[in-house]
Amino acid sequence: MxxxxxxxxxxxxxxxxxxxxxxxxxxxxxxxxxxxxxxxxxxxxxxxxxxxxxxxxxxxxxxxxxxxxxxxxxxxxxxxxxxxxxxxxxxxxxxxxxxxxxxxxxxxxxxxxxxxxxxxxxxxxxxxxxxxxxxLPTTRIFSLDDYERVGILTPEQKAQLVAAIEQRRNILVSGGTGSGKTTLLNALSDHVARMSGLESRIVIIEDTREIVCQAPNTVQMLTDMDARIDMTRLLKLTLRYRPDRIFVGEVRDGAALALLKAWNTGHPGGLATLHANNPEAALIRLDQLCQEAGVPSQAVLIREAVDVVVQIARDPCHPAGRRITAIWEGQ
CATH class of the missing domain: 3.30.450.370 (Beta-Lactamase)
Structure with a gap:
């Protein structure tokens, strides 16, 4: 044998x-x-x-x-x-x-x-x-209804944000460190998930996993700096994944330019967070981040791509410890 x-x-x-x-x-x-x-x-x-x-x-x-x-x-x-x-x-x-x-x-x-x-x-x-x-990552998702119930959102602000989501407008959540930007983004993501079916594909890009989206057609990507795969590279890859909406955990550097281009080329209804003290400062900071990619001011692209800026801030006088201080809407 x-x-x-x-x-x-x-x-x-x-x-x-x-x-x-x-x-x-x-x-x-x-x-x-x-x-x-x-x-x-x-x-x-x-x-x-x-x-x-x-x-x-x-x-x-x-x-x-x-x-x-x-x-x-x-x-x-x-x-x-x-x-x-x-x-x-x-x-x-x-x-x-x-x-x-x-x-x-x-x-x-x-x-x-x-x-x-x-x-x-x-x-x-x-x-x-x-x-x-x-x-720590979120274990409980706070809905927009929860935000309204505890008074972080007024009924008018909630209606404004719901309309923006349903009209597939690009929303930037702005605030200081620890103001609750990601938790608010997850509340917005929760509303997106409730109205999304398999026909709506959502791609999420983060440095660490914090965004929660329970929509049935979702892909989550993480950067890997050890492998030199940054957010800019993932945003370019994302466009090959047939996204309908693109969510980004936090915009920090020249990846802002890739995000704005993605939002502005047939992928409306995105969500992202940014460190800034008010909506006007958020738009200025977004432009500054774009320029880190070695390009001149992108004010025109920003006006075209960003539809809504939601400002959330800590407020020790508020029972919930924070509140929505402003909502800016572009033309």
């Missing part, structure tokens, strides 16, 4: 060496997660399971603060500098990089065991002591 050929494996099987590598990786990952949990402690780990939690922040004085929806910011516990430094080193290891004096910043998505929360941290000399900020 002829012996089976050397190297051939039964269908569906893998060489033993591959199984050993996979097992070693799984064990190394499990050890990493266990070390992370040990450093954070039970109090901080519990925050990742809290549906009201928005952000975990470590300041350089060692205080760990937590922001929760409608409850503001409160001190949770304290973390010694050495523990914080060890945690940043573990995050760097997970992100396949290092954190040291010459490379003092670590940022990116956390492991799935921490819900792929958005992490950003740094060490001295950038800050006196190690610090970090962890933005």
């Amino acid at each position: 002829r012996s089976p050929a050397v190297g051939l494996q039964p269908a569906g099987s893998q060489p033993a060496g591959i199984h050993a590598i996979d097992k070693a990786r799984a064990e190394a990952h499990a050890r990493l997660i266990e070390q992370m949990r040990r450093i954070l402690g039970d109090q901080i780990c519990a925050v990742f399971e809290d549906p009201q939690a928005v952000e975990i922040m470590l300041n350089d004085d060692g205080r760990v603060l937590v922001e929760r929806h409608g409850q503001g910011i409160a001190e949770l516990t304290r973390m010694p500098p050495q523990k914080a430094l060890n945690f940043l080193a573990l995050m760097a290891d997970y992100r396949q990089t290092v954190v040291e004096r010459d490379r003092p910043i670590v940022e990116g998505a956390m492991p799935p065991e921490f819900r792929r929360s958005r992490f950003a941290g740094c060490i001295p000399p950038l800050t006196p002591m190690p610090t970090f900020s962890i933005r």
Whole structure:
């Protein structure tokens, strides 16, 4: 009887060496997660399971603060500098990089065991002591009805936004850090999903996964800076995916130009967020970001592509902690 050929494996099987590598990786990952949990402690780990939690922040004085929806910011516990430094080193290891004096910043998505929360941290000399900020992904979607019910939106503002969505106008959500831009974008996305069928294809582009869209025909893309795949490249790829609407997590750089071109070439009804203090400043900042792509002012393109700017801001005097301060509509 002829012996089976050397190297051939039964269908569906893998060489033993591959199984050993996979097992070693799984064990190394499990050890990493266990070390992370040990450093954070039970109090901080519990925050990742809290549906009201928005952000975990470590300041350089060692205080760990937590922001929760409608409850503001409160001190949770304290973390010694050495523990914080060890945690940043573990995050760097997970992100396949290092954190040291010459490379003092670590940022990116956390492991799935921490819900792929958005992490950003740094060490001295950038800050006196190690610090970090962890933005937790949304677990509950607040609808536009919810926004109206708690008074963040007036009935007139809600009607204005609903009409803009249904008329497939491009909406830019503007606000400061922690003002609730992404949560508002998710409320707008929720309304889009409620009126969308398979015939409406939505493509979402983000640096970390924060946008939630439950429409039946949705594709979500993430940038990968390690592979040099930025938002501009994904926006160009998006146009080959037959999008009807294009959503972008946050516009930060020259990708603004690609987004505006995409919105302005047969893909109306998009959503995006931007850091700015008012609608006029948002349009100016959008132009400045376009110019980072090496082009002159794109004021004309912006007027053609951006139909609505919604401004959301923190308001400590408001029961919900924030409110819609302005809605700008183009001609």
